[in-house]
Structure formats: C-alpha cells, structure tokens
Amino acid sequence: MLALSVHNLSVQYQQQKVLENVHFQVPKGSITGIIGPNGAGKSTLMKAILGLVPITEGKVDVLEQPFTQQKDLIGYVPQRSEVDWDFPINALDVVLMGRxxxxxxxxxxxxxxxxxxxxxxxxxxxxxxxxxxxxxxSGGQQQRVFLARALAQNTPIYFMDEPFAGVDAATEKMMIQLMKQWKNDGKTVIIVHHDLQTVQEYFDHVLLLNKKTICCGKTRDVFHPQNIERTYGGSLTFPPSIAGNSL
Known part of the structure; x- marks a missing residue:
C-alpha cells in the first residue's frame, strides 16, 4: 500500500513556477528522504502536500485516498526557524498540543x-x-520536544522538515532510532534532509528534487553519483560510500 502519491504537482509564486510537475510515491512503512540543493523547493513541496501553500495544479493522495479526507492521519514537525520560540509555553504544553x-x-x-x-x-x-x-x-532540546509532540499525535504518517538541523549528535542518533522504530511499527516518515553523507544510512527511499522530480525510488537503486550530479548540477566530491555506488 502507498502512504503517499503525488501527481504532477506544481506551485507558482507571482507567475514563477517554484515546483513543476513533481510526481513520486512513498510506500507505507518506509523512511523517505527528500534530497536536493538549496532553492530546490524541498520545504515548499512538503508544505504544498500538507495544504500549507496553494497548489497550482496536481493532486495528493494519502493512503490511496484524497488528502482532504486523510489529513488527520499526518503529523508534522516544521523547521525550527518557523517556530516562535518566544511564545510563552512550556515543554509539556507543546506536547499536549499534539493531543x-x-x-x-x-x-x-x-x-x-x-x-x-x-x-x-x-x-x-x-x-x-x-x-x-x-x-x-537548547536547539536539540527544542527539537526533542517537538518529536514528543509528534509521538503524542500518534499518526501513521509523519512529515519532518529538516529535523536534524541544529541538533547535537546524540539527539540526532536518538531521533533516527525512534524513526526507525516507527518504521518497524508500520508507520511512514518523510523527511526533508540536506546531509548527503547520511542518506544511505537513514533512508530506504529517496526523492531527488530540483524544482522537478529528478528520480525517486529505493535508496540503493537511485542514490548514486550520476543522479546526484543531475540533481545538484556541476561536479561534486562524493564520500567513498556514495562514490562506490555508481552505475
């Protein structure tokens, strides 16, 4: 069963297309990374799927039903930069928001x-x-609190926008271990991510994006230097784990 299907999704700001005909599928019970350079539209794509920014064209299905019928089945962890950290609320109240x-x-x-x-x-x-x-x-503690809020939501699908940004190594390790436990429980996690070196370790599926779909599939099948260069453009220096994965 598919957790998410995105069909020819486009987003336009002031007559300029930010995303064009993006299409991909995410299988249920997977951890999928959305990977691409700065300005590729990764966060915009996530917000468009969630209905937080308007879609110019295209459609989104969640668990093989229209998004509008299934939106309560999705938990969302936004980027830290989008949260008003000065809002007078304590950690427990943040978690209660998920309930x-x-x-x-x-x-x-x-x-x-x-x-x-x-x-x-x-x-x-x-x-x-x-x-x-x-x-x-601290930044890592704040992100842990939002992860606890996601736990409180208890949804079958989680969207996370750069969840590892600004956190310490111990917090990142704890977070990915928890997400892998969610996967083992049949849940689906979709993450906007920027660190190419951890893609193979963290994700079993990836979407390579640069304003349009470059490719999407199992990490072992599509995450190789040729596709990464198509996504990022130019010549990149790859760590050995990626360089050895060329076709």
Whole structure:
C-alpha cells in the first residue's frame, strides 16, 4: 500500500513556477528522504502536500485516498526557524498540543492526558524539562520536544522538515532510532534532509528534487553519483560510500 502519491504537482509564486510537475510515491512503512540543493523547493513541496501553500495544479493522495479526507492521519514537525520560540509555553504544553483532537470541548485538560504527554517527554529524555519555557531550551532540546509532540499525535504518517538541523549528535542518533522504530511499527516518515553523507544510512527511499522530480525510488537503486550530479548540477566530491555506488 502507498502512504503517499503525488501527481504532477506544481506551485507558482507571482507567475514563477517554484515546483513543476513533481510526481513520486512513498510506500507505507518506509523512511523517505527528500534530497536536493538549496532553492530546490524541498520545504515548499512538503508544505504544498500538507495544504500549507496553494497548489497550482496536481493532486495528493494519502493512503490511496484524497488528502482532504486523510489529513488527520499526518503529523508534522516544521523547521525550527518557523517556530516562535518566544511564545510563552512550556515543554509539556507543546506536547499536549499534539493531543488536541482528543480533547473534549470546553473541558479542562484531564490528568490522564497530562500524564500521557509526560510519558512522551520521558521517552525522549525530556521529562525533567516539562515546565521549562521553550525559549530556555537548547536547539536539540527544542527539537526533542517537538518529536514528543509528534509521538503524542500518534499518526501513521509523519512529515519532518529538516529535523536534524541544529541538533547535537546524540539527539540526532536518538531521533533516527525512534524513526526507525516507527518504521518497524508500520508507520511512514518523510523527511526533508540536506546531509548527503547520511542518506544511505537513514533512508530506504529517496526523492531527488530540483524544482522537478529528478528520480525517486529505493535508496540503493537511485542514490548514486550520476543522479546526484543531475540533481545538484556541476561536479561534486562524493564520500567513498556514495562514490562506490555508481552505475
């Protein structure tokens, strides 16, 4: 079963096409990386799929149904730069935001929900910071809190925009281990990513993008120097793990 199908998606800003006829599929129970140079439209693509920016043409299916019918099945972790870190909210409240669809209207948040949110913070090693205002956390700690919010959403599909940016090595390792556990549980994770050296380790599928689809498929089949050069243009220096993967 396909977790995501994108059909000929285009996005246009002020008469200029930012994305053109992007098409790709993501199988259920996979970790897929969206890879491309700066300005390739990676974040715009993710936002367009999620309905956060208007699509000029094309369509999106989630679990083989139109996105509009399935949007509640998607969890989203935005780029850190898009979050107002000065907003007066603590770590526990951020995680509780992931549970809002389970709350009863006009009722106080139950102790059960607060305990559940605390359990997610504990899972990612942040329970001691539950009452800490998010602006007082380090970049890695902030990203862990948003990962806990994603856990609280408990959706079958997760979109993450540059989740490893600005985090320490220990946090990145913890995050990818958790995502691989999600995959083992049948969930699907789709990540905008920029570090070519970790692509083969982190992702079983990749979309190589530069305003249009360059190629998409299993990492072992499509992530090789020829396709990477087509995506980035010019001549690149590849680490040995990639250079040895040429066709």
């Amino acid at each position: 809002y669809k389970h709350f009863k209207r006009f009722r106080p948040i139950s102790k059960q929900e607060k305990d559940l949110a605390m359990s997610f913070l504990k899972e990612i090693g942040m329970e001691a910071y539950a009452n800490r205002q998010i602006s007082q956390l």
